[in-house]
Amino acid sequence: MKKHDVQTIITALGGRAQLQALLSVGASAVSNYLARDELPQRAVGPVCAALRARGFTVDPTCLEIIGQRVPAAASVPLDNPHMAGNRQIANGATGSALLDTHRSSGTGQARVLLIVGGGIAAYKALGVARRLQDHDIAVTGVMTRSASEFVTPLSLAALTGQKAYTDLFSLTDEAEMGHIQLARQTDLVLVVPATANLMARTANGLADDLATTILLATTAPVMMAPAMNQAMWGHPATQENHAVLVARGIDMIGPDDGGMACGEEGTGRLSPTDGIVDAVVAKLAGRHKALAGHHAIVTSGPTIEPIDSVRFIANRSSGKQGHAIAAALAARGAKVTLVSGPVSLPHPPHVTHVAVESAREMMDACMAALPADIAICAAAVADWHVAGDTSGKLKKDHAGPPRIELVENPDILASLSAHKKRPQLVIGFAAESENLQANAAAKRARKGCDWILANAVTRADGSSVFDSDSNGALLLAGNSCEDWPQMPKIALAERLADRIEAHFG
Ligand code: PMT
Numbered sequence: 001m002k003k004h005d006v007q008t009i010i011t012a013l014g015g016r017a018q019l020q021a022l023l024s025v026g027a028s029a030v031s032n033y034l035a036r037d038e039l040p041q042r043a044v045g046p047v048c049a050a051l052r053a054r055g056f057t058v059d060p061t062c063l064e065i066i067g068q069r070v071p072a073a074a075s076v077p078l079d080n081p082h083m084a085g086n087r088q089i090a091n092g093a094t095g096s097a098l099l100d101t102h103r104s105s106g107t108g109q110a111r112v113l114l115i116v117g118g119g120i121a122a123y124k125a126l127g128v129a130r131r132l133q134d135h136d137i138a139v140t141g142v143m144t145r146s147a148s149e150f151v152t153p154l155s156l157a158a159l160t161g162q163k164a165y166t167d168l169f170s171l172t173d174e175a176e177m178g179h180i181q182l183a184r185q186t187d188l189v190l191v192v193p194a195t196a197n198l199m200a201r202t203a204n205g206l207a208d209d210l211a212t213t214i215l216l217a218t219t220a221p222v223m224m225a226p227a228m229n230q231a232m233w234g235h236p237a238t239q240e241n242h243a244v245l246v247a248r249g250i251d252m253i254g255p256d257d258g259g260m261a262c263g264e265e266g267t268g269r270l271s272p273t274d275g276i277v278d279a280v281v282a283k284l285a286g287r288h289k290a291l292a293g294h295h296a297i298v299t300s301g302p303t304i305e306p307i308d309s310v311r312f313i314a315n316r317s318s319g320k321q322g323h324a325i326a327a328a329l330a331a332r333g334a335k336v337t338l339v340s341g342p343v344s345l346p347h348p349p350h351v352t353h354v355a356v357e358s359a360r361e362m363m364d365a366c367m368a369a370l371p372a373d374i375a376i377c378a379a380a381v382a383d384w385h386v387a388g389d390t391s392g393k394l395k396k397d398h399a400g401p402p403r404i405e406l407v408e409n410p411d412i413l414a415s416l417s418a419h420k421k422r423p424q425l426v427i428g429f430a431a432e433s434e435n436l437q438a439n440a441a442a443k444r445a446r447k448g449c450d451w452i453l454a455n456a457v458t459r460a461d462g463s464s465v466f467d468s469d470s471n472g473a474l475l476l477a478g479n480s481c482e483d484w485p486q487m488p489k490i491a492l493a494e495r496l497a498d499r500i501e502a503h504f505g
Pocket residue numbers: 299300301302316317318319320321322359377378379380381382383409410411412413414427428429430431432443447455465466467468471489
């Protein structure tokens with residue numbers, strides 16, 4: 001790729017800070033771009049879009065500014081740290097960018113994922129979708145296969161203004177918006193009508209279509225509005241499933257008593273639209289906001305350290321633990337800056353995501369995010385980077401393998417702990433392969449953090465904590481040591497958030 005005139009681009013964007021915010025990188029990354037006079041490939045789309053929004057005519061292949069500036073009707077909010085999260089919008093909107101828009105719009109607009117079940121009351125879900133939007137709630141529709149026998153996906157899409165999702169194995173949908181992403185990028189999942197079949201499949205943990213997969217994968221609260229024939233509702237199987245779902249924390253709205261479409265009388269009617277909408281609005285209003293007013297910095301994922309322009313040193317961190325913590329804190333109202341190395345996870349809703357690659361970039365981004373009340377370092381930061389200039393590709397020649405000299409990376413956790421703007425509560429992780437408690441205690445003392453969560457790199461069954469969906473840890477806080485058993489990483493994140501809430505409460 002032709003090199004870029006990085007200084008001209010920075011000037012046109014309005015300064016280095018603007019480029020940093022646009023690409024969610026630290027100051028040192030911008031220095032590197034200037035030194036190399038080249039932007040990374042991933043920067044080309046957003047920079048091109050931002051320059052055009054500022055009235056420049058740009059050659060998209062090399063980002064050369066070829067036209068005079070004209071007065072811009074609208075400028076891209078370059079100082080908005082959410083901008084990087086919306087990179088896809090600048091590049092050309094995708095399905096997931098639609099939800100990103102809601103999430104990052106700064107309007108705080110709540111999002112409901114509406115699952116329409118296959119019953120005669122399915123058509124009433126359309127009214128629920130419309131009324132929710134009257135409350136400024138963004139609705140994304142998902143339909144079971146049998147629901148589309150009663151109402152068409154097109155009707156739901158037309159009403160919500162968004163694609164209605166129907167198929168678990170649609171490659172197009174998977175490319176645009178994976179089912180896990182759908183399940184996560186919402187504030188609440190609402191099922192209308194919850195049929196006997198859908199309740200049974202959910203109670204039994206089945207994931208045999210998009211709707212049940214979302215219900216299994218979501219971390220958002222779930223509400224169900226059951227509707228079915230009165231005999232089906234009264235059947236012990238349905239009653240047991242109902243009890244299981246309630247015990248798992250699913251809120252039930254109805255069903256009501258009265259006449260049914262089949263001509264029978266009894267309990268099983270879908271609650272009125274207003275009752276369903278009021279229950280959802282109340283649930284969303286009561287979202288747990290105990291950490292509102294607190295700013296948390298969370299590091300997550302690996303860092304990658306270049307050896308040359310194509311090779312790097314990295315580790316197996318997936319970001320699952322750090323991202324779950326960021327999500328749990330954001331759901332409790334904290335303002336969260338999630339600084340993460342390269343991961344394939346979507347970033348959670350309502351967080352400011354800063355994408356970094358190296359430890360030094362992660363350090364810069366964390367320092368730039370101060371002041372904060374809470375810092376949680378869950379990232380697996382590389383301890384070393386390769387010394388010297390890493391630009392260009394190392395050539396394989398007859399002199400044998402190259403000698404690679406390593407230099408120690410800055411310690412982000414220790415730097416946050418010792419900073420003059422030190423967050424009130426600094427929490428580290430310790431990934432240990434032996435002497436879990438003793439090594440973690442020594443690490444806590446050395447790095448100066450308040451609490452440390454010690455997790456074993458390899459568990460009793462031989463599996464690694466890296467990239468796994470579960471984790472167990474020792475929490476060392478004050479003089480105490482609590483043993484947290486293996487649990488889903490999401491549950492561990494919630495448990496930590498509970499402890500943080502109690503600390504500030
Ligand atoms: O991402 P997952 O696949 O979900 O896996 C989660 C995890 C195993 C990565 C996570 O639970 C975890 O243990 N994170 C810390 C991993 C680690 O690098 O541990 P450490 O013992 O080497 O470092 C101790 C602490 O110092 C950590 O909080 C680390 O983020 C921090 N650190 C380390 C080096 C450095 N240069 N700067 C740092 O801030």
